[in-house]
Amino acid sequence: MFAYYLELALRSLKRSPGLTALMVLAIGFGVAASMTSWSVFRAVSGDPIPWKSSQLFVPQIDNWGPNGRSPDGEPPNAMDYTDATALMREHRAKLQSALYQISPSIVPADAGKHPLNVSGHAVYGEFFPMLDVPFKYGSGWSSSDDANRAMVAVISSKLDQKLFGGANSVGKTVNIEGKDYRVVGVLDDWNPQPRYYDVVNSGGFSTTGDDVFLPFQTAIQVGMSNDGNTNCNAVPKESGFVGLQHSACVWIAYMAELDDAAAVTAFRGYLDGYARDQQQAGRFGWASNNRLRNLPTWLDNQHVVPSDTKVSLLVALGLLLVCLVNTVGLLLAKFLRRSSEIGVRRALGAPRAAIYAQFLTEAGMVGMAGGVLGLLLTGAGVASVGWVLPKDIAALARLDVSLLALTLLVAVVATMLAGLYPTFRASRVQPAWQLKSN
Incomplete structure (x- = not known):
């Protein structure tokens, strides 16, 4: 019976090719616009580490007071050196790491090659297991390496390819800013989007991944300056990178792993206790105003998903709705034009369910054709989103x-939904009226 309905639908569509083409175009363009926008929105709004995001937290400490808060009362979204290193010393989380952005130069062993400017981060060794960072060779460094300010490094597979031809470079030496560092690990392909571990500096998205990771205190010791954002509520009293460390300027990101609600409560209590200690020491002259958000809440707070992607998705869905309304009108005109045919079938005993099946099958065929067109247009749309969106997001x-x-x-479901009302109207045709008029 379904094959019979398909044959009837195909004959009907062939009888009015212009009307059929209009419906297919409407569905194709509407679906393509919505799916192209959805592909972008899906990419930027996804959970970058879904198996662990609820256990990763970003603490904020109000080291500026009321005069430095945002209009909604939020404390700074990064930390100064004093607070970040104090939290690392106390170590109240299962795993935690302070980090800041660096952009050092790599000097190749081959004297004939030019230095490479790379991006990276200075982190603590717990950064890698905390974020389940994948390794191709080796691993991260130990806590003793952090304490001893060891000259070690983790490099990306891309940098490993450039320097060592992609071979296992663990144990080899790489010259960074004129100093030798021993490679302890080579990352596998890893460039999470959004770059959740340092949203403040990346804005959330970057087409290029980090090429090098160095121990936090080692980078501080050698004077590797911050290449990320630096926000100050007052001019530092001292100049240079050392002056930045002694100031209240915020430039350090921080992340902690807390396994359960009890750990979260304990860590939040610790932050409040730390703020009270700073008040007693005369460093803070205001009430505690700390924050502790898990990763999804933090990404939402920082507005990582660009507003223009949300707007474009809503506009595209609106276009799809308009196309469906037009399709409803076209299907209604098409079906009601066949009132005499419907009247004859009903007079011969065809139930309303058969009329529904016939016309919904026809709507489904229109939807399938519109979907095929939508696939082609969606492919073109995804390839061209870079014309209207930033490169890092479009990629x-x-x-x-x-x-x-x-x-x-x-395409199929939307068209069949659009065909429900026209089919309902068609099924209500009275056989006696049509037979009498004919």
């Missing part, structure tokens, strides 16, 4: 099997 949009399947599904 995240991708055409994969799930998006292709969703495009077809949305």
Whole structure:
């Protein structure tokens, strides 16, 4: 019976090719616009570490007081050197790390090659197990390396390819800013989007991953300056990188792993106790105003998902709705034009369910054709989003099997939903009236 309905639908569509083409175009363009916008929104709003994000927390300490707070009362979104190192010394979380952005120069062993300018972060050794960072060779450094300010480094597989041809470089030496560092680990392919571990500096997204990670205190000792954002509520009393460390300027990101609600409560209590200690020491002259957010809440607080992607998705969904409304009108006109045919079928005993099946099958065929067109247009849309969105965000949009399947599904389901009212109207045709008029 389904094959019979398919044959009837195909004949009907062939009888009015212009109307059929209009419906297919409407569905194709509407679905393509919505799916292209969805591919971008999906990429920027996804959980970058879903198996662990609820256990990762970002603490904030109000070291500026009321005069330095944002209008909504928020403390600074980064830490100064004093607070970050104090929290690391106390070590109240299961795993934790302070970190700041660096951009050192790598001097190749081959004297004929030019130095490489790379990006990276100065972190503590717990950074790698805390974030489940994947390694191709070796691993991160130990806590004793942090304490001893060891000259060690973790490099990316991309940098390993440039310096050592992609071979296992663990144990080899790399010259960074004129000093030799021993490679202890080579990362596997790892460039999470958004870059959740340092949203303040990255803005959330970056097409290039970090190429080098150095021990935090080692980088401080050798004077490797901060290459990220630095916000100050007052001019530092001393100049240079040392002056930055002695100031109240915030430039250090911080992340801690807390396994359960009890650990979260204890860490929050510790932050409040730390603030009270600073009040007693005369450093803070205001009430505690700390924050402790898990990773999803932190990303939302920092507005990592760009507002223009949300707007574009809403606009695209609105366009799809307009296309569906137009399709409803076209299907209604098409179906009601066949009132005499419907009247004859009903007079011969065809139930309303058969009329529903016939016309919904026809709507489904329109949706399938519109979906195929939508696939082609979606591919073109994903390839061209860089024209309207920042490069770092546009590069995240991708055409994969799930998006292709969703495009077809949305096209078919949306068209069949659009066909419900026209089909209902068609099924209400009175056979006696049509037979009498004919």
